[in-house]
Amino acid sequence: MKRNAFLKMGSALLACSVVFSAAVPAWADSAAADKLIFKVKTGSTAAYMNGKQEKIVKPYIDHGTVMVPLGLFKRTFGSEVRLENSNVVKVTYGAHAISMTIGSQLAWVDGRKVKLDAAPAMVSGTLMVPLRLVAEGIGASIAPESTGSLVVSLSPSDDAVDDEDVGIDADLGKTKIGNSFYQWTMNYPSGLILGGGEQDESIVSFSDSEDTYYFEVHATDQDVKLDADELLSMLVEDAKDAGEIVVDRESFSQAKVPYARMIAKDGDGTFWESRMYYNNDRLYEVYFADLKATNYKDLKKYAGLLNSFNTSYNASDKTVKDLSTVKKGMRREYNDDYGISLDVPAGWSIDNTNMYYEGKEGSYLSLNVSSAPKGSSIEQWSQELQSWLKDSFVTDSYQIVSTSPIEISGEQGLVNEVRYNYGDGWMTEYEVMVLHNGYRYYAEYSVPEKQKDDLNKFKDLMKSIDIDFDVVSDTFGNMEEDAFLINRSKTTTKTSKAYQYQISVPQYWTANQDKFERSPVEYQFVGGRFRITAEKSTSLEATVSQLKSYYTEAAKYQKDLKVEKTENITFAGEPAVSITLHQVKDGIPYSARQILLQKNDIVYTISTSLNDANATASQKDALEQALKSFTLTEAK
Incomplete structure (x- = not known):
């Protein structure tokens, strides 16, 4: 169960914890x-x-x-x-x-x-x-x-x-703890220790200074309303899935905020009381472990603490210690490796390692640092980005709005404002460029056009970015190129000894799975995918028959799925079957092709897909060249 996420880290976590009160x-x-x-x-x-x-x-x-x-x-x-x-x-x-x-x-x-x-x-x-x-x-x-x-x-x-405001605890008069962003509070017992948690504060863990108990509070967005009985069912199912013994359970449908509670004993013999609440369009979970209990009834002494949990937060209550770091709807984030700090909207997913931040409605902010080609200028970089857009989207699916100056962390840069549409709606994208000491600092802020609030955040987000430019030059030498700016004609030859084939893959494609001694391998690029599956435990005839049956059945329920052509061809010197189809998925129209062939006891399925909005001559040529480069090799 997810409640064990931090407890199972053992004494190392508790040793690293900081006394909280x-x-x-x-x-x-x-x-x-x-x-x-x-x-x-x-x-x-x-x-x-x-x-x-x-x-x-x-x-x-x-x-x-x-x-x-x-x-x-x-x-x-x-x-x-x-x-x-x-x-x-x-x-x-x-x-x-x-x-x-x-x-x-x-x-x-x-x-x-x-x-x-x-x-x-x-x-x-x-x-x-x-x-x-x-x-x-x-x-x-x-x-x-x-x-x-x-x-x-x-x-x-x-x-x-x-x-004189000091209450049950002496932490500057605070008698409760809570989170103003996730809207919860509870009593604040003496000796509480703050443990680990998620960067977005959706999970926080605690223990006491005597190491007698441990608990976690989780807050997760949940659009579907759940009643007390449904909450209890979730608790019980989670416990059973984890191999725990449920010793007590109850739902409270008449409570001000309906909730469910359950006590279970885990595989280590620890008794847990788990509670779930639904309020504020969120699912709240409290997981409490009595590390000294020998019977589930021992947990009764903590009823006051558990019953104090409240799915609300009163900002005017000065006795509440706020655990949230959110200020004016923003959370400050850091990446030490690149010397970058910035504000991120609260509620967005956070990946500081890759400097990628995403909202629930499709907006995202991505940052990247790379080496600048020798002698290149920021104006050339701006043109490269525009050329990439033209090569990636058909004419009626993109617009280049403007290029204008911008200041980021005291440095002058440029910002391209562009628009593009995969088929499911227009996106506005700001491509921010700063060139400093031989390195390119790039920020990409992309927003669905209907998300006006996120569009209005652009200037404030850019003003919040602070860069210590000495960090990269002190830490890195020559860094890799941006994948999407690599010359599209460059390829890398890959060979599979286990499955006896070879192929040249465009370097600008991004690998999802590229272990060629395994199956499948898969690459993606803007608006498209390329996949090779190799199987030894089947036949070509059976695989083709199964695939045709699938499409025939799927077409009955998916009105936008149309098999356009099925034909026998020669591929890589072997008889093969090619199936071409067109489909609309999640509002995005695309074409797909599957080529199936067999040599010896291996059946190969090569699958390609390309969105209509991204079916440029450049993209189609890259796919065609990759298919032509596929060759079968002899086993050694």
Whole structure:
């Protein structure tokens, strides 16, 4: 079951977790009324936090950098600390935000890239971070004492809650936790530890400081309304699929927000209470594990915590600690490898590794960095993109609107505005180009024309992009070309010894499956696909008969499917059958062809498809040349 996604990472995850609600001591002197202060000394386990001495993991010096426990900032200043994907640590205080990665010497401070002399590291289960980076990053000052101690002081943020507001927990008066974007809240017990989660905050996990329980909260968009009984059925089916024993179950159809609960024992003997709610067009799931329970009834002591879960969020309730990083509908994202940070609309899927971000209605933003050909200009690049569009779309399926200047992260660039239509509706695309120090920085923002709100986001998204141009030149040498700008006449010859064939594949095609000693292999390109299947356990006659029967039956229910031609041909020197058809799928009309042949005991099926909107002379010629290059080889 998906609830185990983070728990199964074991003690390594919990060791990397950051204490989320360690108690903030009462201020011990009058100076603390104006400033929050902690004092540490390298090699000493004693730390003074707002006048109170506490024991910590010893600070140490690494490459000239003083490293201290990250928890000092949380416990002294009330800084918000979260751990994402088990290794990305984010610290926020007021308007300041710091992002660090365990083991990495790159960090972000208020959207600015910083290179570290020493990387954050786990020491005996405690996360140690550079003192100066975090302290100065949140606005604190550092002063040395004659004793060798370092005093870190900070004026309280205007956003901080007064001490008298402290409730069941001492985290700046917060008695509840929640997520303002996903609209949920629940009680905030003492000793709570924030664990891993998804980058889009749709999943968050917690445990307690005593390692007695663990739980996750999931929030997923769900358009189809589900009642309490349907929710219970989903819980039970999930448990059975996971091989768990269901020991208790119940649905609550009369509750303000109908929900279902179930208790099951997993294969490790752990008792889980799982709950599902449907509200706000979302499915909410709460998975709670009592790590000490010996009977399902032991979970009753956590009923108050579980019953406090609420599928709503009151922004005016100052007792709620908001776990969301969404600000004004945007979430800040980073790619350390290329030195790029940017705002992404909340609710979009996030792939920071590939710098690809996509909305639910078809809009997307994609970024790419590549080497610039020697001597090339940004104007040439702009023309290359326009030529690619002309080669990829037929005349009535694209428009080149304009080319205009744009500024990205302080650099002058160009933006092509174009429109294209695969057949299911027009898309507006902005192709943003920046050329710097021999590298091409490219952003592609594509929006269905009906999505006016997303179209209006373009300027703000581009303004949000911040690039540290030194990162790429320091990290990379010569990078690969953009696949869609490769000369379309260039090919690569591929050979399959296992299936005894050879073919020349255009280099601008993108491989989906290209292990030629296996079957199938598949490539895609703009508006088309190419696929080779080789099977040894069948005959040509049987394969052709089966395919014809399929199309005959499918045509009865798919009015837009038409088999245009079936003929016997010679292909690669062997008798073959060619089937050509035309179909409209998801509003996109396309032509497809399948060529079937057999040699020895291997039946080959070569399938091609090409959208009508992309059936240019260039595209059709690439397909034809690939088919002509297919040859059968002798077994060795």
